[in-house]
Amino acid sequence: MKLPFKIDLSERNCVVTGGAGVLCSTFSKALAQCGANVIILDVAAEKAAEVAKTIKENGGKAKAIKTDILDEKSLLNAKKEIIREYGIPDILINGAGGNHPKGTTTNEFFERKDLQKEEVKTFFDLEREGIEFVFNLNFLGTFLTTQIFAEDMTKKDDAVIINISSMNSFTPLTKIPAYSAAKAAISNFTEWLAVHFSRENLRVNALAPGFFLTEQNKELLLDEEGNYTERAEKIISQTPLERFGEKEELIGTLLWLVGNNSAGFVNGNVVPIDGGFSAYSGV
Numbered sequence: 001m002k003l004p005f006k007i008d009l010s011e012r013n014c015v016v017t018g019g020a021g022v023l024c025s026t027f028s029k030a031l032a033q034c035g036a037n038v039i040i041l042d043v044a045a046e047k048a049a050e051v052a053k054t055i056k057e058n059g060g061k062a063k064a065i066k067t068d069i070l071d072e073k074s075l076l077n078a079k080k081e082i083i084r085e086y087g088i089p090d091i092l093i094n095g096a097g098g099n100h101p102k103g104t105t106t107n108e109f110f111e112r113k114d115l116q117k118e119e120v121k122t123f124f125d126l127e128r129e130g131i132e133f134v135f136n137l138n139f140l141g142t143f144l145t146t147q148i149f150a151e152d153m154t155k156k157d158d159a160v161i162i163n164i165s166s167m168n169s170f171t172p173l174t175k176i177p178a179y180s181a182a183k184a185a186i187s188n189f190t191e192w193l194a195v196h197f198s199r200e201n202l203r204v205n206a207l208a209p210g211f212f213l214t215e216q217n218k219e220l221l222l223d224e225e226g227n228y229t230e231r232a233e234k235i236i237s238q239t240p241l242e243r244f245g246e247k248e249e250l251i252g253t254l255l256w257l258v259g260n261n262s263a264g265f266v267n268g269n270v271v272p273i274d275g276g277f278s279a280y281s282g283v
């Protein structure tokens, strides 16, 4: 991958949750290109191993550990293995997350079910289990991972945590109330952590990606033939740059925030990378 610029991460241990996914596998590769030991934690063991293999084939250092960020035991086992093999992590990227159809309504605006021709899922049909799944994956997963890794990271002089928020955190997107609420919680938690750990020189910031076509959102953005849905067209019409982002376009902000030379005084920020979506009122 052609990096926008390079920072020196040699001998730095970098843990990336969700590192088998679309965005975070790109982050993992970029961090490895800067010399970091990248440890990919993901439930998708095979995909994670594939990412680690690609990194190694390209001369980088990487390891994949099957980990469920919602299971403390699994996180603790991963931490033990990382500390034994590499030492305390310097950088934690809390990337695992995403929405799920179980937490999604059919329509943007409430319409009474008895007046509909087709079967719809309204706000009143959303089940606790679906809401908990999405909220826990996005908020609790980041909370638990941070709790388990940050304790050791506070012993370092210049550790960094990067959370992944979203456009939802500024203004909720229609149809996905749990995902929106969870990402708002991530932005809030980023600020909380930044303050809480500031005396330990552990900086915490978040990326707020705009719209990037990935696994987690393709059901909402592409129809069965792979054409843009009405929602995708609407997003593009509200994005002043008039397109979806390319995942590589997140790397500049990631490296800037990770680098203590470039962002040593940047703490508690949620940075939009969104083609202007969050700045545009629509008029």
Ligand code: NAD
Pocket: 017, 018, 019, 020, 021, 022, 023, 024, 041, 042, 043, 044, 067, 068, 069, 070, 094, 095, 096, 097, 098, 099, 137, 141, 164, 165, 166, 167, 208, 209, 210, 211, 212, 213, 214, 215, 216, 217
């Ligand atoms: P993705 O689905 O490609 O990747 C998510 C990864 O998380 C997957 O590899 C999955 O296996 C892993 N994962 C899921 N549950 C897990 C668990 N319990 N424990 C460990 N790993 C688990 O999604 P993505 O689009 O690359 O998203 C990455 C992050 O960026 C997410 O937090 C997402 O909410 C956020 N985000 C994405 C977009 C976008 O447009 N794609 C926009 C804003 C924010």
